[in-house]
Amino acid sequence: xxxxxxxxxxxxxxEKIQLLNHMDVAEWAAASxxxxxxxxxxxxxxxxxxxxxxxxxxELSDDKLLDDQQFAKYALEEIFLDMMKAATVKPKGxxxxxxPNNLSKEVKGYSTGQLANYFSVSTTTINNWINEGRFLLExxxxxxxxxxxxxxxxxxxxxxxxxDAPSGVRYQVxxxxxxxxEDATEWRDSKQIYMVSEEEQIYTYLNHFKDKYTGQDFQxxxxxxxxxxxxxxxxxxxxxxxxxxxxxxxxxxTGD
Numbered sequence: 001x002x003x004x005x006x007x008x009x010x011x012x013x014x015e016k017i018q019l020l021n022h023m024d025v026a027e028w029a030a031a032s033x034x035x036x037x038x039x040x041x042x043x044x045x046x047x048x049x050x051x052x053x054x055x056x057x058x059e060l061s062d063d064k065l066l067d068d069q070q071f072a073k074y075a076l077e078e079i080f081l082d083m084m085k086a087a088t089v090k091p092k093g094x095x096x097x098x099x100p101n102n103l104s105k106e107v108k109g110y111s112t113g114q115l116a117n118y119f120s121v122s123t124t125t126i127n128n129w130i131n132e133g134r135f136l137l138e139x140x141x142x143x144x145x146x147x148x149x150x151x152x153x154x155x156x157x158x159x160x161x162x163x164d165a166p167s168g169v170r171y172q173v174x175x176x177x178x179x180x181x182e183d184a185t186e187w188r189d190s191k192q193i194y195m196v197s198e199e200e201q202i203y204t205y206l207n208h209f210k211d212k213y214t215g216q217d218f219q220x221x222x223x224x225x226x227x228x229x230x231x232x233x234x235x236x237x238x239x240x241x242x243x244x245x246x247x248x249x250x251x252x253x254t255g256d
C-alpha cells in the first residue's frame with residue numbers, strides 16, 4: 001500500500017532537493033538528514049517507488065517515522081536494500097500487447113489544455129512532461145510511456161494514466177482531477193456560506209435596532225430627527241442602522 005504524501009511534504013522535499021544547487025553534497029546531506037520531516041518524506045517516497053518491484057517487509061506510519069528514530073533507521077536500511085534488489089533484477093523479457101480496453105470508458109481523455117488547468121501549470125509544461133515520458137499507461141504491471149506519433153498529434157490523456165511527478169511521487173491523472181474538483185467545490189461552498197452568513201448577520205443587526213427602539217422602523221425613529229439633537233449613542237445607532245439598510249438595498253438592486 002502506498003504511503004500518502006501531502007502537498008506540504010512535497011514542498012519540503014522539493015525545497016531540500018533544490019538546495020543541492022547551492023551546497024556541497026556532503027554539507028547538503030548533513031543538513032537535510034538532520035531534518036526529521038525531510039527524512040520522513042524521503043523514506044515515504046522511496047517506499048512508494050519500490051512497491052511495484054519489491055515488497056517491503058514493514059508497514060510505515062507517519063508517527064513512527066517522526067518519533068521513533070530507531071525505526072526510521074531500520075526502515076531506511078530496508079528500503080535501501082530493496083532498492084538495490086529492484087535495480088538488479090533482470091527483466092523477464094516478456095513481450096506483451098497493450099490492451100486499451102482495460103481502461104475505464106467513462107472519459108475518453110483530457111486535452112493538454114484541460115490537464116494544464118487541473119495541474120495548475122501551463123500547457124507548455126504539460127507538453128514538456130509528455131516529452132519527458134512522465135505520463136504512463138499500465139497493463140498487467142507493465143508501463144508504457146504516453147507519446148505522440150507525430151509532432152502535431154493532439155493527445156488525449158486518459159484518467160487512468162499514471163503521472164510521474166518531478167517530486168518523485170507517482171499518481172493517476174484522475175486523482176489530480178478529483179482533488180481539483182473537490183477544491184473547487186469547497187471554495188464555491190465556502191464562498192456561498194460566507195455570503196449567506198454575512199447577510200444573516202446584517203439582518204441580526206437590523207432586528208437588534210428594531211427591538212432596541214420598541215419595534216419601530218428606522219424612519220419612525222430617526223427619519224425626522226435632527227442629527228444635532230441626537231445623543232452620541234443615537235448618532236452611532238442611526239449611522240449603523242442606515243448603513244445596514246443601504247447594504248440590503250444595494251444587494252437587492254444588484255440581484256445579489
